[in-house]
Structure formats: structure tokens, C-alpha cells
Amino acid sequence: MRKLLLVFLLLTGYISRPQAEKDDKVYFSEALAMHLPKYEKEARNAYRVNDYERGSALFDSLVKNSLRNSYIDNFRFYNLRKKPVQLYEFKKPVYLITYSSWCVQGKGEIPAINKLANKYKDQIDFVVLFWDKFSTVKDIAKKFNKYIKVVYVDERKNSDPFIIKNLKHSLGLPNYFLISGDKRIEDIRRSVFLPYNASEEKSYELNYELIEEGISNHLITHVHKEDIADISQ
Incomplete structure (x- = not known):
């Protein structure tokens, strides 16, 4: 009877098991x-x-x-339906870009991101994080294609001080976070800053090359290089 009781307690969890190793x-x-x-x-x-x-x-x-x-923290954002979404909900490697409406994207930058999101949509989750109010983000989001998840955090509401402190006020913006499938940070990069008189074509090429180089070296193991296409309309 004692043996049967011991087995029952172990199976039902009433006797504590050895504590799992601490997450290192x-x-x-x-x-x-x-x-x-x-x-x-x-x-x-x-x-x-x-x-x-x-x-x-x-x-x-x-x-x-x-x-x-x-390892990137499981930060919480809001999608364009005003619903909370956590970073760990994205199961593929993540190319996370932090923006704000008052920090204007470089010429040709968004077309390059759109082109690459279309190319790697089956292998990578492209996420664009805006620090701004919903109405502004909703309007800007129209510039990105359907393969890019646009999320936002409204700092004025001060509802997410943890993410604001770590992802915005720590390193500034805009930044690119290259995050593996197991949520390990492979690299963090800043946007390409070009002279004011640089052409849109040149900006597009440099942004495309920078982003794809990061993808091929950090987020996927095999990339078939292609010639840079014309700027997306």
C-alpha cells in the first residue's frame, strides 16, 4: 500500500521533483x-x-x-487592430526595425524593405515597430507591404515603460535587430545614413545590400543572391 501511495503521489505531483536547472x-x-x-x-x-x-x-x-x-526579452507591442502582441509569438527569425514618425526613413529604404520582405516572407518575420500614436502609425503603415507586420507603442500613455526604456531610450533609433528563431540577438545595426543629395536609386541599393547581407549572414543559412531589382512602385 505504501508503494502504491508513493507512486500515486509522484504521478499527481504532490511530491516535489528536483528543481530544474536555472535558466542561464x-x-x-x-x-x-x-x-x-x-x-x-x-x-x-x-x-x-x-x-x-x-x-x-x-x-x-x-x-x-x-x-x-x-536573448531578446518577450516585449509586448500593439498591432493595427490595437490588440497586444508579444515578440515571442513570431516563430521565425525576426528582422525587427524600430522607427518613429518624426525620424524620417531614408530615401529608398522602405522600397528595399518591401522587396526583401516579399523575397524572404517564408523564412523570416519582418516586424516594424513605431514609437507613436495609433492614428499616425496606421497611416504610415500603408507604405509597407502585407508581408511586414507593423506594430506600435504609444509612449505618451506610459503603459509599457519596460519596453520603452530598453528598446527606445537605450540605443536610440532607428535600429535593426536581427533575432534568431530561438530569440537570440545575432546583431544590432543602425540605418544607412547618406548625404542629402544621394539619389533614391543609390539609397535603395545600399539599404537593400545592408539588409540582405544581415539576413544571409545571421538569419538564414542559404541565400541565393539575386541582382538588385528596380525600385518597387
Whole structure:
């Protein structure tokens, strides 16, 4: 009877089992907390003397040495139906782009994103995050094709201080987050900034090349290169 009772208790969970090993993953928010203060101090010193090359090198070093291989937190956004959606709901590798309406996208940037989203729609989830109110985001979202998930966070409502602190106020914007299927950060990049007089064709080419290079090196293992097509209409 005692043996039968012991088996029953084990099967029903009334006797605690050995605790599972602690999750040893380092999350993005934790990596930021550890390394961001030093970066911000050094970056402020660089930009104060207009040393933009030094500032850019500091950002690259922060990403390479401290943020890569951390795991993105399960941040919550809102979709265009005003419904909450969490980052972990996207099961494919994620190409996450952070924007705002007051930070104008570069010429040719959105056509390049649209073209690549169409090309890799079966392998990657393209997500564009806007820091703005719903009405503004809904209007801007019309520029992106149907294969791009547009989400937003309205900072004025202050309902998501955790995501605002980590994804917006930490690294600025716009940024590209390259996230693997298991939600590990493969890379973080900034947008291409071109001279004001650069043509739309040139901007399109450079943006297309930058984004596809990130995809081929970090998010999928086999990419068949194609010639850059004409700008999408």
C-alpha cells in the first residue's frame, strides 16, 4: 500500500521533483543594465567633441562584445487592430526595425524593405515597430507591404515603460535587430545614413545590400543572391 501511495503521489505531483536547472540565458535587458552606463558615458564624451567616428565605434563595440548572443526579452507591442502582441509569438527569425514618425526613413529604404520582405516572407518575420500614436502609425503603415507586420507603442500613455526604456531610450533609433528563431540577438545595426543629395536609386541599393547581407549572414543559412531589382512602385 505504501508503494502504491508513493507512486500515486509522484504521478499527481504532490511530491516535489528536483528543481530544474536555472535558466542561464542572459537577456537583452540584463546585458543593457550591465554595459549601457559605460557606453553612454564614453559616447557622450565622443559626441561632445564631434568625434562621430569614435561614437560609431563605441556603438559597434557595445553590440559585438556585450549585446550579441543575449536573448531578446518577450516585449509586448500593439498591432493595427490595437490588440497586444508579444515578440515571442513570431516563430521565425525576426528582422525587427524600430522607427518613429518624426525620424524620417531614408530615401529608398522602405522600397528595399518591401522587396526583401516579399523575397524572404517564408523564412523570416519582418516586424516594424513605431514609437507613436495609433492614428499616425496606421497611416504610415500603408507604405509597407502585407508581408511586414507593423506594430506600435504609444509612449505618451506610459503603459509599457519596460519596453520603452530598453528598446527606445537605450540605443536610440532607428535600429535593426536581427533575432534568431530561438530569440537570440545575432546583431544590432543602425540605418544607412547618406548625404542629402544621394539619389533614391543609390539609397535603395545600399539599404537593400545592408539588409540582405544581415539576413544571409545571421538569419538564414542559404541565400541565393539575386541582382538588385528596380525600385518597387
